[in-house]
Every structure is written in structure tokens, then in C-alpha cells.
């Protein structure tokens with residue numbers, strides 16, 4: 001989602017601005033001096049325009065640090081020093097204003113001058129000032145480029161997306177069930193804290209897109225066993241989760257005791273905001289202990305999967321947050337039926 005943020009290269013911006021503006025053509029017939037003056041003024045204007053457009057391209061594609069998405073901002077806070085990124089972006093805005101101010105002042109002076117040498121000198125003064133304004137940004141640019149590296153790793157999902165989060169110990173069948181639930185093959189989205197990324201699929205409830213995510217290595221372990229980075233990664237998921245699907249394995253082959261699994265459930269619940277929870281017992285095709293849950297399934301054989309989908313859909317439809325979300329997205333559905 002943020003991949004379109006360009007990498008800033010000051011030399012490139014300067015070269016582009018000055019070389020393109022040197023190709024100005026004019027068809028209007030003027031005296032030689034007037035043509036010269038016209039072109040020099042155009043160079044001053046056009047190069048400023050090119051420079052500022054390049055800077056705006058970065059600013060506009062950066063997540064807004066004022067009213068941006070809470071999940072994205074939380075991620076940015078974890079991954080980079082967002083307070084300093086804010087300052088760097090502000091410095092860029094100031095540079096844009098300085099360039100524009102310089103341009104308008106020098107343009108005015110150029111209009112008053114006739115002597116071609118003086119005009120050329122003013123044009124070169126403008127170029128010099130533009131360059132030095134840009135060069136004074138070099139530290140900010142370096143910081144912004146570094147922050148960009150982190151930002152492009154943020155999964156393309158936001159707080160506004162209604163999201164079902166899968167949790168449970170490793171091997172209980174989270175990924176198996178996720179792929180049964182979603183209409184599209186789950187994609188692996190990058191998640192900077194895990195080497196594996198997160199599994200992300202979508203399905204539809206009442207014409208609305210719902211995301212389902214499985215976070216390998218994160219919501220599958222007691223919180224106390226997690227390192228600092230993983231804790232932060234979990235804290236970011238809090239902003240996404242609308243429903244928690246917790247999967248138990250009660251089969252004889254289970255790697256964890258039932259008590260451990262309930263304790264992980266409590267642990268996971270306490271890390272998320274107050275969201276509806278669906279308890280699922282998987283692997284009932286194997287000899288297993290019957291647990292007190294909402295759905296008993298075999299993701300492998302498909303037993304109970306349709307019932308699980310119906311149950312989950314019902315939970316989602318009863319969720320006030322989903323109603324609000326539907327109202328929010330109703331007008332901006334991407335796929336038009338026409």
C-alpha cells in the first residue's frame with residue numbers, strides 16, 4: 001500500500017528540474033532579448049514546480065501522522081521514531097514554501113530587469129538557492145528514506161477493515177481453517193516482526209469484505225514467552241481485531257494441555273480490545289476430548305466448517321462495529337455491479 005512512496009534523491013531532483021527547464025520552447029515571436037528573458041523566467045518557474053512536485057509526491061503518499069490510521073501509526077511508532085519523522089516531514093513542507101517564496105521573489109526582480117547578463121545572474125541565483133534549500137534537507141531526506149523502508153513493510157490492512165483474527169497454539173489448525181473460510185487463497189502479507197509474515201484472506205458478509213488473519217508466531221504463545229518486539233507486534237494487532245477466533249486442539253495428538261490452551265485464550269483476550277470471541281475445537285476427526293466450545297470441526301475433512309462459517313457470520317452481523325463499518329464502506333465499494 002505504501003510501496004508507491006518514492007525514494008527521495010536530492011541530486012536526481014535537482015538534475016531533473018534543471019535539465020527539463022533548459023528545454024523550454026516558445027513559438028511566440030519576440031525580440032531576441034525578450035525571448036531570452038521569457039525563457040530564463042520560465043526556467044526559474046518550471047524548475048521550482050518540478051522540485052516541489054517531487055517533494056509533494058512523497059508527502060502525499062506518506063501515511064498522515066496527524067489523522068492517519070491508528071494501526072499504521074502504531075506500527076510506525078514501533079518501527080521508526082515517528083516523532084522525528086514528523087519533524088522531517090515538516091522540514092520538507094517548509095522547504096516547499098521556501099522554494100515557492102524564492103521563486104516568486106526572483107521572478108518579480110527578473111521582470112524589472114532588461115540587461116540579459118543581469119537576467120541570467122538572477123536565474124542562476126534562483127538555481128543556487130533552490131539547490132541549497134534542497135541540500136539543507138539532506139539529513140531529513142535520509143531519515144525519511146529510512147522510515148520509508150519500514151513503512152512499506154506495514155501490511156496493507158487498516159483499522160477501518162473489519163478483521164477476524166485467528167489465535168491458538170501452533171499446529172491446532174489456524175491456517176487450515178483460515179483457508180477454508182476465505183474465498184480467495186490467503187496471501188502472505190509482510191509483517192515486520194515475523195520472518196513468515198501474516199496469512200491474510202478475505203471473505204464476504206452481507207456484501208462487505210471481511211479480512212481474516214493468522215499471525216504465525218504471535219498469537220500462538222503465552223505473552224510471557226514473547227520478547228519485546230513480539231509484544232509490540234501483538235499490541236499493534238489490537239487495533240485490527242474485530243473478532244477473535246480461538247482454536248483448540250482436544251485430540252490425543254495435541255501438543256498442549258487443555259489448561260494451557262485455556263490460559264492462552266485468557267492471555268490473548270486480555271491483549272485485544274473487547275471483541276466477540278468464537279471458540280472452535282478442531283481435529284474432531286481424531287480421538288479427542290469434547291470441549292465446551294461454540295463450534296466443533298475438522299478443518300481437514302471439512303466437518304462442521306459450514307456451521308462454523310454460519311456461526312461466525314452471525315456473530316459478525318450482531319456486532320455493532322460491523323454495522324458502523326458497513327455504513328462507512330457502503331458508499332465506497334470498489335466493485336460496481338455495473
Ligand SMILES: Nc1nc2c(ncn2[C@@H]2O[C@H](COP(=O)(O)OP(=O)(O)O)[C@@H](O)[C@H]2O)c(=O)[nH]1
Nearest residue numbers: 170171172173174175176282283284298299300
Ligand atoms: N487430523 C486433522 N489434522 C488437521 C486438522 N486441521 C489441521 N490439521 C493438521 O494439523 C497440522 C497443523 O495445521 P495448521 O493449519 O498448519 O496449524 P496452525 O499452525 O495452527 O496454522 C497440519 O498438518 C494439518 O494438516 C483436522 O481437522 N484434523
Ligand SMILES: [Mg+2]
Nearest residue numbers: 174175214216
Ligand atoms: Mg499457521
